Amino acid sequence: MSNPITKLFNVEYPIVQGGMIWVSGSKLAAAVSSAGGLGIIGAGSMKPDVLKEHILKAQSLTSKPFGVNVPLLYSGAEEQINCALDLGVKIFFTSAGTPKKFTAYLKNKGAVVVHVTSSPELAVKCMDAGVDAIVAEGYEAGGHNGREEITTMTLIPQVCAKVNIPVIAAGGIATGAGIAACLALGASGVQMGTRFLMTKESSAHENFKNLALQSLPHSTQMAMRSTVPVRLLNNQFANEIKKIEETYTGDELKTKLTEHLGKFRAMNGMHKGELDQGELEIGQVVSLIKSVPSVAEVMRELIDDYQKTISRLPKNLSF
Amino acid sequence: MSNPITKLFNVEYPIVQGGMIWVSGSKLAAAVSSAGGLGIIGAGSMKPDVLKEHILKAQSLTSKPFGVNVPLLYSGAEEQINCALDLGVKIFFTSAGTPKKFTAYLKNKGAVVVHVTSSPELAVKCMDAGVDAIVAEGYEAGGHNGREEITTMTLIPQVCAKVNIPVIAAGGIATGAGIAACLALGASGVQMGTRFLMTKESSAHENFKNLALQSLPHSTQMAMRSTVPVRLLNNQFANEIKKIEETYTGDELKTKLTEHLGKFRAMNGMHKGELDQGELEIGQVVSLIKSVPSVAEVMRELIDDYQKTISRLPKNLSF
Numbered sequence: 235m236s237n238p239i240t241k242l243f244n245v246e247y248p249i250v251q252g253g254m255i256w257v258s259g260s261k262l263a264a265a266v267s268s269a270g271g272l273g274i275i276g277a278g279s280m281k282p283d284v285l286k287e288h289i290l291k292a293q294s295l296t297s298k299p300f301g302v303n304v305p306l307l308y309s310g311a312e313e314q315i316n317c318a319l320d321l322g323v324k325i326f327f328t329s330a331g332t333p334k335k336f337t338a339y340l341k342n343k344g345a346v347v348v349h350v351t352s353s354p355e356l357a358v359k360c361m362d363a364g365v366d367a368i369v370a371e372g373y374e375a376g377g378h379n380g381r382e383e384i385t386t387m388t389l390i391p392q393v394c395a396k397v398n399i400p401v402i403a404a405g406g407i408a409t410g411a412g413i414a415a416c417l418a419l420g421a422s423g424v425q426m427g428t429r430f431l432m433t434k435e436s437s438a439h440e441n442f443k444n445l446a447l448q449s450l451p452h453s454t455q456m457a458m459r460s461t462v463p464v465r466l467l468n469n470q471f472a473n474e475i476k477k478i479e480e481t482y483t484g485d486e487l488k489t490k491l492t493e494h495l496g497k498f499r500a501m502n503g504m505h506k507g508e509l510d511q512g513e514l515e516i517g518q519v520v521s522l523i524k525s526v527p528s529v530a531e532v533m534r535e536l537i538d539d540y541q542k543t544i545s546r547l548p549k550n551l552s553f
Numbered sequence: 554m555s556n557p558i559t560k561l562f563n564v565e566y567p568i569v570q571g572g573m574i575w576v577s578g579s580k581l582a583a584a585v586s587s588a589g590g591l592g593i594i595g596a597g598s599m600k601p602d603v604l605k606e607h608i609l610k611a612q613s614l615t616s617k618p619f620g621v622n623v624p625l626l627y628s629g630a631e632e633q634i635n636c637a638l639d640l641g642v643k644i645f646f647t648s649a650g651t652p653k654k655f656t657a658y659l660k661n662k663g664a665v666v667v668h669v670t671s672s673p674e675l676a677v678k679c680m681d682a683g684v685d686a687i688v689a690e691g692y693e694a695g696g697h698n699g700r701e702e703i704t705t706m707t708l709i710p711q712v713c714a715k716v717n718i719p720v721i722a723a724g725g726i727a728t729g730a731g732i733a734a735c736l737a738l739g740a741s742g743v744q745m746g747t748r749f750l751m752t753k754e755s756s757a758h759e760n761f762k763n764l765a766l767q768s769l770p771h772s773t774q775m776a777m778r779s780t781v782p783v784r785l786l787n788n789q790f791a792n793e794i795k796k797i798e799e800t801y802t803g804d805e806l807k808t809k810l811t812e813h814l815g816k817f818r819a820m821n822g823m824h825k826g827e828l829d830q831g832e833l834e835i836g837q838v839v840s841l842i843k844s845v846p847s848v849a850e851v852m853r854e855l856i857d858d859y860q861k862t863i864s865r866l867p868k869n870l871s872f
Contacts, residue, residue, distance in 0.1 A: 237867070237872040247871060247872070373704060383837075387704065387705045387706050387724070387734065388838045412710070415735070418863075451674070480802055519706075521711060522707065537870050550860050552856070553559040553560075553567065
């Protein structure tokens with residue numbers, strides 16, 4: 235059997251590590267790529283000089299391909315893209331913006347382009363814009379999220395039915411069984427954020443990882459639905475946001491949310507380990523994760539668990 | 554291979570038709586059971602005399618086992634349970650209440666008891682109460698829904714990790730691929746509501762089925778989060794609810810929602826086909842469904858699609 239995702243990226247396993255601001259730097263991306271997956275540097279939180287440093291570092295740590303994730307809503311997106319292109323990066327994951335903006339530009343430079351979507355309709359727009367593959371990310375995913383609230387279970391088959399390019403499933407996946415489920419639903423590969431956040435090599439602060447280890451199935455919530463929906467780990471900041479959402483409506487709500495969000499919340503929470511007042515972006519599947527191993531261990535376990543899952547599935551449903 | 558769900562219910566396929574108020578009467582339940590699954594009469598919307606009529610009718614239509622779903626939040630629950638017991642029903646799905654209330658009583662009468670849950674914590678309580686199996690229902694499911702918003706993809710493995718009784722996955726499943734995904738995640742069987750609502754034999758009004766056929770991936774919404782969360786098909790009533798939710802907060806919000814809900818919304822919408830002012834409960838997966846076939850056709854397609862899905866899954870992830 236062949237696989238369109240491993241072919242597209244020239245990797246061994248159809249497993250992508252999601253680009254995460256403040257969490258996925260050179261160390262994590264290189265570890266994932268070295269282990270046979272596709273590592274991604276999350277450029278969203280990096281000024282060009284920092285991004286350059288991370289790309290050069292990753293190139294020194296692994297000979298395998300890796301990518302860069304660029305959220306297009308930030309003003310620095312173009313500079314980040316050119317910085318990565320100049321350093322020879324050939325794989326771009328774009329998100330949080332229109333796929334029309336940079337796809338043709340990147341393709342002309344010989345790059346592989348993947349865009350992150352949360353709805354089948356946007357997936358079609360991505361295909362029309364000429365991307366090579368799509369990440370279809372469900373409601374359970376951590377961080378910024380679609381307004382449509384379409385879960386991975388219902389999103390993947392609908393995206394697969396609408397496009398004729400490879401689909402990478404994301405949202406709620408942290409095990410080999412989860413990978414098998416997504417391939418069953420029609421995806422060709424998976425992207426995992428939270429599972430790789432919870433590894434030794436990620437740049438998430440130790441405090442954040444330790445708090446996440448204690449999480450329960452309802453320990454995340456979708457916050458700021460009325461402005462910029464984002465899935466957060468429950469903490470004081472998330473509860474304050476919830477309180478504001480329960481108290482105000484309309485424009486007043488939006489103003490209060492923007493004021494309360496302020497600046498540097500994500501950096502303070504995820505990277506500096508400020509657990510009360512920081513913003514802790516994480517996926518709903520976090521409560522399934524009970525340890526912080528190395529990336530190599532995670533990858534081995536995923537591969538093993540996938541094989542075990544497939545071998546225990548009945549060939550047909552008649553008993 | 555053997556299967557704990559087919560054994561428990563003495564059926565051929567580990568496929569349960571979800572009990573749905575105003576939708577799953579004798580005709581639907583008997584058709585599903587005759588086709589080798591487990592049909593369920595949704596007693597929630599039935600007075601005892603109507604329930605009796607449906608049970609007797611179903612017994613005349615099929616020789617196969619079928620069950621009754623009893624939402625425990627209604628005052629008539631005990632009467633419904635005794636009515637079904639008197640008529641020889643041996644399979645009970647209870648929901649919307651504590652599993653402690655009737656499980657021992659039903660088990661003493663020799664019945665099989667299954668309770669519907671939306672969180673791993675409640676699943677453990679169900680096991681402790683002595684139920685025979687659990688339905689674990691994700692955020693994408695139609696109708697009344699948990700506050701925790703745990704999606705099927707993250708719920709199933711966490712419930713399976715917590716309990717040592719069989720788990721039936723629900724929420725977002727409408728195809729054989731979806732069944733394969735849920736078995737991969739650790740479930741022993743599946744419950745499908747929306748897929749069976751969209752059949753010739755269901756008692757959903759034709760207007761409702763026709764509107765549902767036109768739905769898009771974002772055509773459902775979770776309404777009344779602050780009172781009784783319920784997933785609805787978008788219509789005028791659902792939009793009015795949304796408007797109220799965007800306008801009021803706190804106790805005023807709860808009062809306005811209760812007032813606006815009024816009575817008979819579900820009957821008027823789902824059973825009488827009042828598309829503007831009725832309440833149309835349906836799952837997010839509805840937009841994947843493009844036809845209203847017979848139950849027998851649905852079952853054949855599910856079995857075929859499952860087999861095809863399993864045969865196309867790679868044995869291991871290395872390419």
